[in-house]
Amino acid sequence: MSSLHLSVSGLDALLRGFAQAPEFTQRTLLATMTEATMLVQREAQERTPKVTGKTAASIASDAFATPVGVIGIVGSSQPSATFIELGTKPHMPPVEALVPWVRAVLGVDRKRERSVAYLVARKIARKGTKAQRPFGEAIAATEGQMLRMFEDAAGRIAAHLAGQAGGGA
Secondary structure: OOOOOOOHHHHHHHHHHHHHOHHHHHHHHHHHHHHHHHHHHHHHHHHOOOOOOHHHHHEEEEEEEEOOEEEEEEEEOOHHHHHHHHOEOOOOOOHHHHHHHHHHHHOOOOOOHHHHHHHHHHHHHHHOEOOOOHHHHHHHHHHHHHHHHHHHHHHHHHHHHHHHHHHHO
16 A cells, blocks of 8 residues: 655645635645546556456546545446455356456457356466556556645645735735
């Protein structure tokens, strides 16, 4: 799992922003979080294996403000996204679900696709599947960009607060 670490001055600007200009701070952070989650979404889609394209196409992002802060989410509605991200323990998958993969990845002809899919299913039953981590890799690959985005947002909030203080004196 990856995490972002904001500088002390950036954190101070956010804390002061929430205390002195909560609407501006929340609006600025929501715009930044929206941009950051869209960046991670794009990276995760690019890193997700594309046999049928359904899993990659299902990846979406959202950002929203709550009373305690701003939250961003990147995820998928497809159960296969979890299996791709985390891998699986040994289990017997449905053979029919593997037929499109066998056809696309292994290039097996229609006559043999079901029997080859059965062999793949048996291997998964013995060994499971390996984690491919497209979401984790997407977060790691964009960490520096996201950090800069939030530090820039903290700078805009600090400038806004300085403008407020200078305008009222």
